[in-house]
Amino acid sequence: xxxxxxxxxxxxxxxxxxxxxxxxxxxxxxxxxxxxxxxxxxxxxxxxxxxxxxxxxxxxxxxxxxxxxxxxxxxxxxxxxxxxxxxxxxxxxxxxxxxxxxxxxxxxxxxxxxxxxxxxxxxxxxxxxxxxxxxxxxxxxxxxxxxxxxxxxxxxxxxxxxxxxxxxxxxxxxxxxxxxxxxxxxxxxxxxxxxxxxxxxxxxxxxxxxxxxxxxxxxxxxxxxxxxxxxxxxxxxxxxxxxxxxxxxxxxxxxxxxxxxxxxxxxxxxxxxxxxxxxxx
Amino acid sequence: xxxxxxxxxxxxxxxxxxxxxxxxxxxxxxxxxxxxxxxxxxxxxxxxxxxxxxxxxxxxxxxxxxxxxxxxxxxxxxxxxxxxxxxxxxxxxxxxxxxxxxxxxxxxxxxxxxxxxxxxxxxxxxxxxxxxxxxxxxxxxxxxxxxxxxxxxxxxxxxxxxxxxxxxxxxxxxxxxxxxxxxxxxxxxxxxxxxxxxxxxxxxxxxxxxxxxxxxxxxxxxxxxxxxxxxxxxxxxxxxxxxxxxxxxxxxxxxxxxxxxxxxxxxxxxxxxxxxxxxxxxxxxxxxxxxxxxxxxxxxxxxxxxxxxxxxxxxxxxxxxxxxxxxxxxxxxxxxxxxxxxxxxxxxxxxxxxxxxxxxxxxxxxxxxxxxxxxxxxxxxxxxxxxxxxxxxxxxxxxxxxxxxxxxxxxxxxxxxxxxxxxxxxxxxxxxxxxxxxxxxxxxxxxxxxxxxxxxxxxxxxxxxxxxxxxxxxxxxxxxxxxxxxxxxxxxxxxxxxxxxxxxxxxxxxxxxxxxxxxxxxxxxxxxxxxxxxxxxxxxxxxxxxxxxxxxxxxxxxxx
Numbered sequence: 001x002x003x004x005x006x007x008x009x010x011x012x013x014x015x016x017x018x019x020x021x022x023x024x025x026x027x028x029x030x031x032x033x034x035x036x037x038x039x040x041x042x043x044x045x046x047x048x049x050x051x052x053x054x055x056x057x058x059x060x061x062x063x064x065x066x067x068x069x070x071x072x073x074x075x076x077x078x079x080x081x082x083x084x085x086x087x088x089x090x091x092x093x094x095x096x097x098x099x100x101x102x103x104x105x106x107x108x109x110x111x112x113x114x115x116x117x118x119x120x121x122x123x124x125x126x127x128x129x130x131x132x133x134x135x136x137x138x139x140x141x142x143x144x145x146x147x148x149x150x151x152x153x154x155x156x157x158x159x160x161x162x163x164x165x166x167x168x169x170x171x172x173x174x175x176x177x178x179x180x181x182x183x184x185x186x187x188x189x190x191x192x193x194x195x196x197x198x199x200x201x202x203x204x205x206x207x208x209x210x211x212x213x214x215x216x217x218x219x220x221x222x223x224x225x226x227x228x229x230x231x232x233x234x235x236x237x238x239x240x241x242x243x244x245x246x247x248x249x250x251x252x253x254x255x256x257x258x259x260x261x262x263x264x265x266x267x268x269x270x271x272x273x274x275x276x277x278x279x280x281x
Numbered sequence: 282x283x284x285x286x287x288x289x290x291x292x293x294x295x296x297x298x299x300x301x302x303x304x305x306x307x308x309x310x311x312x313x314x315x316x317x318x319x320x321x322x323x324x325x326x327x328x329x330x331x332x333x334x335x336x337x338x339x340x341x342x343x344x345x346x347x348x349x350x351x352x353x354x355x356x357x358x359x360x361x362x363x364x365x366x367x368x369x370x371x372x373x374x375x376x377x378x379x380x381x382x383x384x385x386x387x388x389x390x391x392x393x394x395x396x397x398x399x400x401x402x403x404x405x406x407x408x409x410x411x412x413x414x415x416x417x418x419x420x421x422x423x424x425x426x427x428x429x430x431x432x433x434x435x436x437x438x439x440x441x442x443x444x445x446x447x448x449x450x451x452x453x454x455x456x457x458x459x460x461x462x463x464x465x466x467x468x469x470x471x472x473x474x475x476x477x478x479x480x481x482x483x484x485x486x487x488x489x490x491x492x493x494x495x496x497x498x499x500x501x502x503x504x505x506x507x508x509x510x511x512x513x514x515x516x517x518x519x520x521x522x523x524x525x526x527x528x529x530x531x532x533x534x535x536x537x538x539x540x541x542x543x544x545x546x547x548x549x550x551x552x553x554x555x556x557x558x559x560x561x562x563x564x565x566x567x568x569x570x571x572x573x574x575x576x577x578x579x580x581x582x583x584x585x586x587x588x589x590x591x592x593x594x595x596x597x598x599x600x601x602x603x604x605x606x607x608x609x610x611x612x613x614x615x616x617x618x619x620x621x622x623x624x625x626x627x628x629x630x631x632x633x634x635x636x637x638x639x640x641x642x643x644x645x646x647x648x649x650x651x652x653x654x655x656x657x658x659x660x661x662x663x664x665x666x667x668x669x670x671x672x673x674x675x676x677x678x679x680x681x682x683x684x685x686x687x688x689x690x691x692x693x694x695x696x697x698x699x700x701x702x703x704x705x706x707x708x709x710x711x712x713x714x715x716x717x718x719x720x721x722x723x724x725x726x727x728x729x730x731x732x733x734x735x736x737x738x739x740x741x742x743x744x745x746x747x748x749x750x751x752x753x754x755x756x757x758x759x760x761x762x763x764x765x766x767x768x769x770x771x772x773x774x775x776x777x778x779x780x781x782x783x784x785x786x787x788x789x790x791x792x793x794x795x796x797x798x799x800x801x802x803x804x805x806x807x808x809x810x811x812x813x814x815x816x817x818x819x820x821x822x823x824x825x826x827x828x829x830x831x832x833x834x835x836x837x838x839x840x841x
Contacts, residue, residue, distance in 0.1 A: 010383060010423050011421070011423065141383060142383055143382070143383045143384075143387055163383070164381065167381065167382075167383055167424075170425055171377065175661060178656060178658070178661045179661050179662075179664075181623075181628045181645075182654070182656055182661055182662045183664065184628070184645045184646065185626065185628075185645055185646070185648075185649040185653075185654060185675075185723075186649065186674055186675040186678060186722070187646045187649070187674075187675050187678035187679050188646075188678060189646065206664050207664070209664060210660060210661060210662075210663060210664050213660060214658070214660050214661060217660070218378050221373065221375055221378040221379065222378050222379070222381060223341070224337055224341055224373070225373055225378065225379035225381060226381055226391075227337070227340065227341060227362050227366075228335055228336075228337070228362070228366055228370075228371045228373075229366060229381075229391050229392040229395060229439065229440065230363050230366040230367070230392050230395040230396065231391075231395050232363075232395070233363040233395060233396075234395065234396070234397050236397045237394055237395060237397055238393075238394050238397050238398055238399060238400055238403065239394060239400070240382075240386060240387050240390035240393075240394060240400065240403055240404070240407065241383075241387060242400055
């Protein structure tokens with residue numbers, strides 16, 4: 001019943017993305033993110049954005065926090081753009097070394113075609129990065145993530161840290177709620193309408209201390225339970241949740257490698273100033 | 282003579298942080314294929330002894346060891362926890378924390394993953410072991426949607442495929458309701474009988490464990506072994522009472538009411554006890570308890586409905602709770618007991634219906650002045666540095682005057698017997714003391730009703746008695762309505778007058794405790810079971826109600 005409140009998935013449906021193996025998802029995620037971050041070229045960013053937006057749509061779910069994240073990112077970035085423009089209205093022109101005037105407020109505040117392209121590129125880049133992260137989170141279970149990370153030749157201790165953290169988040173959340181409820185019964189006011197922000201912060205720190213104590217107790221137990229079942233005895237480990245790579249997986253992995261290659265090529269070309277700093281038509 | 286698989290010789294252990302030895306001069310041989318119970322009150326060292334068998338000592342908990350301990354012929358000091366994990370499989374008490382996988386299958390597979398077993402082989406083994414413990418149809422279920430019993434089953438499955446010789450179970454019954462507990466004991470027995478595993482159970486719930494055969498019982502007290510006996514020898518002695526272990530109820534009744542045991546064998550099963558010597562026993566017709574006149578309704582629910590995620594869950598047509606009542610809230614895990622408690626305390630807002638509480642409080646903060654809620658885990662309730670501040674917190678938050686606070690807090694601390702410790706830091710308190718403090722915290726607001734979630738879970742007999750007598754006193758002296766959520770049927774009988782049975786969010790029975798707890802139809806419906814005292818009374822053709830009352834009265838007098 002707590003499931004719905006969390007963005008973390010513990011069981012998956014059978015859309016294209018969800019059915020991929022953990023390793024494939026991890027590779028696709030990293031290659032997409034790297035390519036998106038490396039480039040500043042609408043010819044790359046726009047298709048990448050469209051693809052990842054479709055990915056995101058295929059695993060989208062009605063979750064409050066998801067909407068909040070998206071709206072929050074959008075608002076913050078638009079604010080950022082406005083401030084950015086106020087400080088330097090001709091960023092795009094400086095990057096592309098061309099000047100095409102579209103509109104003029106006064107001599108300083110002008111809108112150039114290049115700057116418009118610059119901001120469009122930037123917003124697609126930022127929202128695209130967000131889409132990539134979100135489809136990744138929404139399409140993978142913690143155990144797939146762990147086996148995926150391990151599949152990418154990263155030591156399994158790191159993979160375990162990630163998956164175990166995610167495994168116990170609902171438990172810690174439940175502890176937090178229980179402590180919060182007991183504190184409310186004692187008289188702490190956490191209602192934003194009735195208590196000031198400062199008072200609520202103080203109240204929340206009161207919850208934090210017992211939460212830490214309860215969690216430490218739990219960690220000790222988990223560590224014992226894992227030791228008792230032979231965790232950490234070998235350098236290698238297999239994963240129950242691992243899947244054999246299907247043909248689709250193979251294709252997606254090739255695609256991921258292709259994306260990585262593109263990113264590397266782009267970065268190298270960029271170093272030798274072969275590609276434009278900002279692409280304008 | 283068989284050869285011992287575990288052997289302690291003059292073994293002692295002292296935790297680094299403690300001044301005294303936790304285990305003193307242990308001499309014990311455990312043999313291949315044996316089924317052994319380690320019995321003892323809290324603090325007797327029984328869990329520590331378990332840690333020495335699975336290697337948590339000295340690998341995880343450090344301390345000084347003297348003497349010798351051989352597991353499968355190898356010295357404990359020289360074995361790593363990994364080597365031992367191939368011989369000893371451990372199931373811990375907390376079924377939640379030890380469940381490291383994200384599904385039943387992954388949890389069962391955990392040890393195999395660590396051995397880097399190829400996936401195909403692993404999947405086959407997981408399926409096999411899951412079938413063995415009868416959890417195969419739940420392989421893909423998340424831990425949060427499993428019951429305590431199912432989690433324990435998964436944990437057992439998780440250690441089985443290792444080809445281990447020794448199965449060590451540390452309080453496996455602690456979180457289980459009666460029927461699940463019974464099934465767990467049967468499962469353990471099967472592993473011992475069919476697969477010839479050596480089984481070591483650490484428990485203080487003797488009667489539940491004795492549901493199936495046990496070879497020997499090791500009784501511990503203050504870090505020492507005080508007796509190693511067969512169940513029959515131990516049950517016919519008076520050692521159990523002496524060391525704070527609850528005897529099986531039927532034996533206790535025979536010893537205390539019917540004039541003592543007439544046989545020395547087959548004591549572990551009521552069916553096998555010859556009851557002919559007791560046939561003439563007559564229950565004294567006790568005067569009916571001057572049942573207090575519970576007239577004033579302090580809480581009432583009408584057509585209350587509540588749902589998680591649009592699945593209708595709680596549905597209560599009509600419920601009245603009166604001043605001074607003692608109510609037991611019974612039902613299997615996940616039936617909605619805790620949700621009902623949260624509805625009463627206002628933590629959960631209902632979807633439909635009406636709730637009346639005396640003085641018409643509205644917010645959670647106001648409701649707490651009428652209904653106090655004592656959670657199961659006291660650590661979730663205690664946030665201050667010392668006892669006085671903890672109790673005073675609720676009053677300070679409500680801006681009481683300093684004189685008022687001092688008076689009220691001191692009063693509550695005196696009632697709860699914590700007054701002499703009022704300046705102690707919370708961290709030095711024992712579990713039982715913390716539990717008591719969490720009641721004191723609620724009492725500070727002078728509520729008319731206390732809800733206690735599993736007030737005795739995980740506590741031994743002495744602490745159980747202390748806690749419950751204390752709650753009973755609060756009820757008697759201050760007329761506080763008490764509502765217990767519990768799995769312990771005898772507790773419900775002894776300390777409540779009325780029982781509510783919850784099933785799938787509905788109250789399916791609401792009668793006096795005795796008639797509910799002797800009604801097999803209702804009990805079966807909700808994973809509960811009759812206590813052996815009922816069975817005994819029925820076998821003797823006595824009036825159940827009077828017999829039980831007399832028994833409870835006798836036990837109470839002896840305990841005082």
